[in-house]
Amino acid sequence: xxxxxxxxxxxxxxxxxxxxxxxxxxxxxxxxxxxxxxxxxxxxxxxxxxxxxxxxxxxxxxxxxxxxxxxxxxxxxxxxxxxxxxxxxxxxxxxxxxxxxxxxxxxxxxxxxxxxxxxxxxxxxxxxxxxxxxxxxxxxxxxxxxxxxxxxxxxxxxxxxxxxxxxxxxxxxxxxxxxxxxxxxxxxxxxxxxxxxxxxxxxxxxxxxxxxxxxxxxxxxxxxxxxxxxxxxxxxxxxxxxxxxxxxxxxxxxxxxxxxxxxxxxxxxxxxxxxxxxxxxxxxxxxxxxxxxxxxxxxxxxxxxxxxxxxxxxxxxxxxxxxxxxxxxxxxxxxxxxxxxxxxxxxxxxxxxxxxxxxxxxx
Numbered sequence: 001x002x003x004x005x006x007x008x009x010x011x012x013x014x015x016x017x018x019x020x021x022x023x024x025x026x027x028x029x030x031x032x033x034x035x036x037x038x039x040x041x042x043x044x045x046x047x048x049x050x051x052x053x054x055x056x057x058x059x060x061x062x063x064x065x066x067x068x069x070x071x072x073x074x075x076x077x078x079x080x081x082x083x084x085x086x087x088x089x090x091x092x093x094x095x096x097x098x099x100x101x102x103x104x105x106x107x108x109x110x111x112x113x114x115x116x117x118x119x120x121x122x123x124x125x126x127x128x129x130x131x132x133x134x135x136x137x138x139x140x141x142x143x144x145x146x147x148x149x150x151x152x153x154x155x156x157x158x159x160x161x162x163x164x165x166x167x168x169x170x171x172x173x174x175x176x177x178x179x180x181x182x183x184x185x186x187x188x189x190x191x192x193x194x195x196x197x198x199x200x201x202x203x204x205x206x207x208x209x210x211x212x213x214x215x216x217x218x219x220x221x222x223x224x225x226x227x228x229x230x231x232x233x234x235x236x237x238x239x240x241x242x243x244x245x246x247x248x249x250x251x252x253x254x255x256x257x258x259x260x261x262x263x264x265x266x267x268x269x270x271x272x273x274x275x276x277x278x279x280x281x282x283x284x285x286x287x288x289x290x291x292x293x294x295x296x297x298x299x300x301x302x303x304x305x306x307x308x309x310x311x312x313x314x315x316x317x318x319x320x321x322x323x324x325x326x327x328x329x330x331x332x333x334x335x336x337x338x339x340x341x342x343x344x345x346x347x348x349x350x351x352x353x354x355x356x357x358x359x360x361x362x363x
Contacts, residue, residue: 001035004155007165008132008216009039011158013047015166016130016213017089021048023128025089028054033095033134040091052087058096065105065113073112076120084120089128094303099138102244107273110243114330132158132216133303142241143299150299157217157295157304173211175363176221176291180207182362183221186347189287191312193343195235198254198314200287201226205324210288219292219307224325225284228257234314237338239266241300247271250335258282259316275316280329286315288334289345289353291363302334310340310356 013019025044029037037053044051064072075081084090102110133139133154140150155161159168187203205223212218231254239248249265259282264271275281293309306313317332319325339345340356352359 001039002151002155004151004160005036006039007160007162008155008158009036009043011160011165011169011212012040012091012130012132012216013043013049015169016216017044017091017128019044019047019049019089023047023049023088024052024086025049025091025128026052026054026083026087027091027093028056029093029134030058030095030097031055032097032136033093036093036095036134040093049089052083058098058101062101062105065102065109068109068113073109073116076117080120081123084123084127087127089130090124091129092131093134094131094301095134095136096138097136099142099241099300100244105244107243107270111274111277111330118330130214130216131303133301139299139301142301143297145299153297153299154304157292157307158212159217159294169212172219172291173209176209176211176219179289179291179358179363180209180221182352183207183347188348189225190346191234191337191339191343192346193337193339194237194341195251196233196337196343198230198232198234200231200257200284201229202287206322208320208323215303215307217292217295217304217307219295219309220288220290220313222286222288222320222323224319224323224327225287226257227283227319227325227327230254230257230284234337236335238298238305238336239300240333240335241302242274242333243270245270246300252335254284257284274331274333277317277331278329280327281317281331281333283316283327283329284314285317285319285325285327285329285332286313286323286334288313288315290336298336302336305336306334308336308338310338310353312337312339312345 159165236250247267253261290311292307317329319327345353
């Protein structure tokens with residue numbers, strides 16, 4: 001086994017989940033991630049926890065979306081709902097072998113399934129949880145990389161290629177805490193860049209330190225903007241990959257916090273279908289600032305891309321209540337703005353980041 005895979009498994013068990021002998025922890029993956037599943041299973045056993053493996057072929061989800069009856073889109077699978085109540089933690093290992101498998105599924109069915117599974121997400125949100133990625137050929141192809149190069153990228157981004165990954169994550173925790181201290185009490189944030197001039201309020205909201213415990217990799221601080229505050233326009237630099245589709249050339253216009261104009265050069269109909277999912281889908285639920293400078297390349301995977309050092313991302317849809325955010329939606333859809341070439345992040349009238357680099361040693 002690749003020693004970096006074992007390092008990642010140790011990080012997931014000891015740092016992300018802090019597993020001990022009181023825990024029942026599920027591991028969700030496809031068979032493509034078997035080596036990481038086995039390594040994590042062993043680490044959880046060493047910790048005294050009870051691992052539960054759900055290694056499901058991704059074609060099963062495709063079958064549900066394509067062939068499911070109306071009842072399947074009305075409430076969660078009863079077995080899944082019963083099982084989640086026995087868990088204390090969960091890890092989901094993204095391990096797709098075909099990232100376009102759902103490209104022909106109607107978006108309305110994807111939205112309906114997401115709504116049906118809302119009770120499951122409510123339970124999961126109360127657990128110790130983590131999501132990570134195992135490098136597969138499909139992700140490597142999306143990133144225009146060989147599998148070997150993509151493995152290096154993933155293990156570098158998760159610090160699994162270092163002698164002490166946990167120490168590296170704790171160091172990032174401290175740096176992000178310093179950034180948060182500099183953002184405390186902020187009222188307005190302005191994002192300026194190519195095709196972009198967007199202002200929003202974060203008055204009274206809390207910035208959170210995302211340091212790898214839930215997303216692995218991570219490297220961001222985030223908050224929930226005031227729901228009615230976004231004013232201006234933004235053009236996103238990278239495509240959004242969601243539900244087996246790639247939506248590119250996205251431009252949004254906001255008034256009083258709501259998207260009033262939406263355009264895309266590719267898959268615009270899908271973009272508008274997601275915005276019409278429910279009333280909260282047209283409002284912002286998150287502002288995130290990427291701080292993982294070991295992630296510098298866009299790979300069409302939001303788990304990594306939203307952490308790119310020198311970028312910001314804005315999520316349409318649901319807020320994280322711990323930030324003070326109040327927006328509710330079935331949607332949570334991150335879109336990334338690259339500030340590394342001519343962009344600025346301005347807080348209460350002061351530039352804190354220019355061309356993707358933090359100023360005045362605040363990070």
